[in-house]
Amino acid sequence: MTRIRKLPAVDPNNWGPWSAARFQSEAARDGFLRSVAETQDEGWAAQAMPNEGLAAQVRWRPQRFLGLNDIAYAHGGRIVVTMVRRGSL
Numbered sequence: 460m461t462r463i464r465k466l467p468a469v470d471p472n473n474w475g476p477w478s479a480a481r482f483q484s485e486a487a488r489d490g491f492l493r494s495v496a497e498t499q500d501e502g503w504a505a506q507a508m509p510n511e512g513l514a515a516q517v518r519w520r521p522q523r524f525l526g527l528n529d530i531a532y533a534h535g536g537r538i539v540v541t542m543v544r545r546g547s548l
Contacts, residue, residue, distance in 0.1 A: 472520070473520065473521060474504075474518050474519070474520055475518050475519055475520070475521075475524075476518065477516045477517070477518050478516070478517055478518065478538055478539060478540050478541070479508065479514050479515070479516065479517070479538070479539045480505065480514065480515045480516075480517045480531050480536050480537065480538045480539070481513060481514050481536060481537055481539060482513050482514070482515070482531075482534060482535060482536040483513070483535045483536075484513065484535075485512045485513065487534045487535045487536060488507070488512070488513060488514070488515055488534070488536070490534050491505065491515060491530060491531055491534040491536055492505055492506070492507060492515060494530050494533075494534065495517075495527070495530060498530075501523065501526060501527075502519055502520035502522075502523035502526075503517065503518065503519040503520070503523050503526065503527040504517070504518050504519075505517045505518075505527075515536075517531070517538060524538075524540075
């Protein structure tokens with residue numbers, strides 16, 4: 460018999476840490492920032508990174524990464540995420 464594992468409860472008010480999003484041009488980054496600002500209630504946030512013309516800082520609530528990633532991709536960008544594994548295998 461196969462066990463079905465339940466996903467842990469998710470707190471929708473819990474924000475993840477800031478990550479970087481890289482773009483090919485400042486115009487692409489600025490377009491991304493405008494798009495995120497228009498849809499900020501969707502569970503994500505972004506801001507320009509100081510001293511980095513081609514990057515933005517991004518963060519998201521649980522289960523909202525893919526939507527934010529789609530917006531970044533549409534503007535020619537990519538989100539750089541550091542993966543951390545907790546616990547033992």
